Amino acid sequence: MQHLTNAITNLALLEATNAKQNHGTTYASHHEAYGVLAEEVQEAGEEHKSIQQHMEQLLRFLRTDYTEGIADCLRVLKQDAIRAAAESVQVAAVCNKWLDMMGGESNAWDIIPGQVD
Numbered sequence: 001m002q003h004l005t006n007a008i009t010n011l012a013l014l015e016a017t018n019a020k021q022n023h024g025t026t027y028a029s030h031h032e033a034y035g036v037l038a039e040e041v042q043e044a045g046e047e048h049k050s051i052q053q054h055m056e057q058l059l060r061f062l063r064t065d066y067t068e069g070i071a072d073c074l075r076v077l078k079q080d081a082i083r084a085a086a087e088s089v090q091v092a093a094v095c096n097k098w099l100d101m102m103g104g105e106s107n108a109w110d111i112i113p114g115q116v117d
Contacts, residue, residue, distance in 0.1 A: 008085070012092035019097055026101045033098040040090045047084035054080055 027033035054077045061069035 008089060008092070011089045012096055015089055015093035016096035016100070019093055020100075025097075027098065030098075033094070033101065037091065037094045037098065040087060040094050044084060044087035044091055047080060047087050051077060051080045051084060 027036065054073055058070060058073040058077065061073055
């Protein structure tokens with residue numbers, strides 16, 4: 001999983017760089033940064049909710065052995081997961097930009113004990 005974490009970290013840094021180019025290098029205030037972060041977290045949550053809804057649909061199809069429905073659900077779930085990952089990368093990118101604004105290290109993968117295995 002470390003290779004995936006490294007790739008996602010790089011994507012978050014790239015997304016933060018793109019955001020800085022398109023929307024400025026800093027936020028006007030911590031309150032603005034919080035608002036942007038809250039929006040991205042909400043969008044990520046919506047994608048995760050969609051995953052959960054499609055998992056429930058998948059289970060219904062599985063119980064009835066509806067093969068075509070299972071395949072369709074898996075295709076949608078895959079896209080849901082990709083969108084959720086993209087939204088999560090945007091959450092990390094906002095954190096990076098906010099940390100940069102504060103003069104902090106945004107390019108390091110900070111491991112919090114007990115949070116990552």
